[in-house]
Amino acid sequence: MNRKIILVQRPQGLPKDEDFKLIEEPLNTALEIGEVLVKVEWISIDPAQRVWIGAGRSYITPVSVGSVVKGMGAGIVVFSKSPAFKRGSFVTGFLHWQEYAKVKASDIIRLPSYVNPQLHLGVLGMTGLTAYVAVNEIAKPRKKETMVVSTAAGAVGSIACQLGKIRGCRVIGISGSDAKNRWLTEIGVDGVINYKTVPNLTQALKSLCPEGIDIYIDLVGGDILDAVLLNIKKYARIVMCGAISSYNLKRAPPIRYYPLIISQSASVEGFIVWEHRNKFDIAVKNLSKWIKENKIKHKEHIVDGIENAPRALRMVMTGENFGKMVVRVEHQSPKI
Amino acid sequence: MNRKIILVQRPQGLPKDEDFKLIEEPLNTALEIGEVLVKVEWISIDPAQRVWIGAGRSYITPVSVGSVVKGMGAGIVVFSKSPAFKRGSFVTGFLHWQEYAKVKASDIIRLPSYVNPQLHLGVLGMTGLTAYVAVNEIAKPRKKETMVVSTAAGAVGSIACQLGKIRGCRVIGISGSDAKNRWLTEIGVDGVINYKTVPNLTQALKSLCPEGIDIYIDLVGGDILDAVLLNIKKYARIVMCGAISSYNLKRAPPIRYYPLIISQSASVEGFIVWEHRNKFDIAVKNLSKWIKENKIKHKEHIVDGIENAPRALRMVMTGENFGKMVVRVEHQSPKI
Structure with missing residues (x-):
């Protein structure tokens, strides 16, 4: 049997349990040439999934109602009809919310080892790569620049903060809890703001960034983006990686201070991490090195x-x- | 005597007559070394002046209350204590809203001729240069791309439209009158929208740009920017030259569809034309050529x-x- 979670209805606002259903299906182990069957051991949970199951205009076809929920995962190949993978290979890719995934060999990639495979869904996976592309490929910070990161303690944000530090920036992190901010300070972030308790975010940013903000790694949009816009320095670069403030809404919360993009000769750039695949090898290599050197904590x-x-x-x-969210699958179906 | 218009109070909303005052002052003709006295013949009127006399955060120190209103102009040197200009030279620069301007020689530039000097405040001046930088230096359109221009019949917009056509784009212009749109069609714009009478701007853009918008030359912000965002194509470039919808307000009208910048891997870039001075010579050369070849009408x-x-x-x-706004100064003070 294969247990999987399907989308029952498109969520209105915050996803509810009733929007999903855990179903059991007989596992079809018959593979076509080029296919493999993966036993899913880890499932990645990411804010972007809220977009994938929504009905808004996005970069992907939304998950259709009745289908398994889309998501990244890591697991072990249990059957293979592809020369690229043999039984026992450790792999990652879009395995979705299910215990077993039948996938094309071309849609998955091999993991270098199966020590902490969940790392390959986080710091060495989609979220770490998103941070790497945002900071090292798009923002390209210079020494002593001031970089602000929202959801700074999150899976993307925390890596972005540390990539900023490696580049020699002053890094200011915005998160929604004092505990997260304490951790950010421990890992070297220069200044922190709790957006839930700060009386005036714009003023708080002004105090921490008296000369203005050079780089903003935005995962939020909305009011926080507006507060940042009010503090951008000349030639500021805003890298839009996500807009979590909008994901549960029909429309994003408004922003009003975009005309400062003109007067500050600033730029805003959006991106989808999958379009930067040609940078993934070097990114994983660098991230692994920095983890080993203790320059990146996760x-x-x-x-x-x-x-x-x-x-x-x-x-x-x-x-x-608090940290990259992953679900550990506990297999209840009989061993194949 | 020198007649000048000073700012009496910062306008609230649309500038009113009472926000300004025409005063007469004795003309001080005593020049320091390096100064010249210019008889102002043409004054440029630009939406950006609304920003300069406002109190918002901008790229310049706002005009202080009691001071002459800042503005570009063209005129004739009547006295000179600079070897760079002699009496009778035709010049342009920030001459402000006054009959005579005492300026530093380094702050003005010579006009190549005094045939239609007002052109050097428009198509060959700040507005034409703004269009040139936006289209040819920032958006860099490729053949067959779809370009949308707001305030398309305006001083910047109309040149931007024609620069798009020269680059081989399909150009869609948005203006607020059918007469303006008829003129846009005459000068070669492929599709036009009257934003004041169209029932649904987003739908109208979708019909005219079924494959999406590659480039948006934005002079407006607000609702029109939102309607464009809903129609941007993958890798769209939005060049923010102005946000006229916000200039009479304390805050700009909100935009809500900025998360599409992420999913479409789009970019937004703001700029101030004065920061691109190194392109002015080539821009004026090209614009003059295209005017002569009848490829650019103004x-x-x-x-x-x-x-x-x-x-x-x-x-x-x-x-x-309807067209680049210029004021022709009628000198009432005795000839110097």
């Missing part, structure tokens, strides 16, 4: 049981997670 | 009398002008 938030994936998604939407 | 809207400058500014803010 945190995972592990939730056990595939049935808890919807709750885990809700947690990343509200910021209840 | 229109000026002339208002007579310095006392009408405030009204002329109001007209460009509401779109009552």
Whole structure:
């Protein structure tokens, strides 16, 4: 049997348990040439999934109602009809919210080892790569520039902060909890703001960035983006990686201070990490090196049981997670 | 005597006559070394002046209350203590809203001729250069791309439209009058929208740009920017030259569809034309050539009398002008 979570209806606002359903299906192990069957061991939970299951205009076809929820995962090949992978290979790719994934060999990639495979869903996976592309490929910070990061303690944000430090920036992190901010300070972030308790975010940014903000790694949009816009320096670069403030809404919360982009000769750039595949090898190589050198620290938030994936998604939407959210699949179907 | 218009109070909303005052002062003709006295013959009226006399955060120190209103102009040198200019030289620069301007020689530039000097405030001046930098230096359109221009019949927009055509783009112009749109069609714009009468701008853009918008030359911000964002194509470039919808307000009208910048891997870039001075020579050379070849047509809207400058500014803010707005100064003071 294969347990999987399907989308029952498109969520209105924050995803609810009723939007999903755990179903059991007989596992079809018949493979076509070029296909492999992967036993999914880790599922990645990411705010972007809220977009994938929504109906808004986006960069992907949304998950259709009745289908398995789209998501990255890591696992072990249990059957293979591809010369590229043999039984026992460790792989990652879009395996979705299910215990077993039948996928084309061309849609998955081999993991270098299976020590902490969840790292390949986080700091060495989509979120770490997103941070790398945002900071090292798009923002290209120079020494002593001031960089602000929102959801700074998150899976993308925390890596972005540390990449900024490696480049010699002053880094200011915005998060929604004092505990997260304490951790950010421990890992070397120069200044922190708790957006939930600060009386005036614009003023707080002004105090921490008296000469203005050179770079903003934006994962949020909305009011925080507006507060940053009010503090951008000449030639500021805003890299839009996400807009979590909008994901549960029909429309994003408004921004009003975009005319400062003109007067400050600033730029805003959006991107989808998958379009930068040609940088992934070097990114993983560099990130691995910096992890080994203790220049990049990372945190995972592990939730056990595939049935808890919807709750885990809700947690990343509200910021209840602390670290990269991953679900550890506990296989209940008989061993194949 | 020197007649000049000073700012009496910062306008609230649309500038009113009472925000300005025409005063007469004795003309001080005593020059320091390096200064010249210019008889101002033409004054340029530009939406950006609304920003310069406002109190918002901008790229320049705002005009202080009690001071002459800042503005570009063209005129004739009547006294010179600089070897760079002699009596009778034709010049342009920030001459402000006054009959005579005492300026540093380094702050003005010589006009190649005094045939239609007002052209050097328009198509060959700040507005034409703004269009040139936006299109040819920042957007860099490729053949067959779809370019949308707002305030398309305006001083910047109309040149931007034609620069798009020269580059081989399909150009769609948005203006606020059918007469303006008829003229846009005459000068080669492929599709036009009257934003004041169209029932649904987003849908209208979708019909005219079924494959999406590659380039948007934005002079407006607000709702029109949102409607464009809903129609941007992958890798779209939005060049922000101005945000006229915000100039009479304390804050700009909101935009909500900025998350599409992420999913479409789009970019937004703001700029101030003065920061691209190194391109001015080549721009004027190219623009002059295209005017001569009839590839660029231009229109000026002339208002007579310095006392009408405030009204002329109001007209460009509401779109009552048709063409680059210039004020022809009628000198009433005795000839020097």
